Amino acid sequence: MSRAADEVQRLYSALYDAIVEQRLPPGTRLTELNLVEVFKANRNHVRAALRDLAHLKLVRIEMNRGAFVEEPSPEQAKDVFAARRVVEKAIIEQAVARLSARDKKAIQAHISKEDALGHDPAKPEFIRLSGEFHRMLARIAGNQVLADMLDSLIARSSLIIALYEVRSGVQCSHDEHHILAQAILQQDAPTAIQAMEQHLIAIEQRLKLGPREESQVDLFEVFGDMGSR
Structure with a gap:
């Protein structure tokens, strides 16, 4: 370069x-x-x-x-989260199928980092870790096209949340990550897909799409x- x-x-x-x-x-x-x-x-x-x-x-x-x-407009916000639900469902399916012992340790280590940081949405580190959890699952899935799509969608989600989040710009609930991680670690694909769907819906529901x-x-x-x- x-x-x-x-x-x-x-x-x-x-x-x-x-x-x-x-x-x-x-x-x-x-x-x-x-x-x-x-x-x-x-x-x-x-x-x-x-x-x-x-x-x-x-x-x-x-x-x-x-x-x-x-x-982003309210309409664009809805489109972004609709796209995330499609992309992250595919990521979960592939991640669960490919999950290795090393991947399980990485997921557990990440959740421990979130625990250690605490639920303080004012910290940039909290926002960074929230996005990194989703990116890590994309890496485990091993599909670079999906990973690139997700990276763009996460970035746009952060803008949407900064604009419309009701409570202090929280991107992800730590408890929701715990539930999702547990399902993935157990390699329970249907439960993990459902947990991801509920997680993304919950983020969208925390938005107030207005001025x-x-x-x-x-x-x-x-x-x-x-x-x-």
Whole structure:
């Protein structure tokens, strides 16, 4: 990978993580000049990273206005969760069929991490772990196409939750993960599929699909000393 490609990836990863972890709320204006200063980066590299995020529907680029963190509509929110139910059902089926002793240990270790962190939705670590649980199941399933689809859907789900969640941006219930993990560890595919379906429905039911309050975000506060890395 070239130096320019490495730099675009650095910017992309930092922005992606901040969006998915809800440190950059939907609607945030991503001013190119501010990002150049924050990251001590080339403007062309910033633009390339923003274009890549726009491809994933995480950023919206408007002519003569600039880039903004995407704001999914209520209709798009419903579509995303409908797609997740289809994709994650297939992932569960394949993961249960392929489950190894090593995979079981990985699932148990992850649940232990969630236990140790506690149920604090204000922590970016909590949001990161919630998404990682679903990504881990996709890796166990061994289907890269499904894994890529899920990664995009999880990122878009995080935006939806930041916009519409009734209680503090909670993406996943820890108890729901426990129930799902137990069914997978027992290699009980029907129960695991049902648990996943109920889990995703519960997330959607915690949404209030209506207007939200506007907020301003300081990019320098979000990214701190990223430009010195």
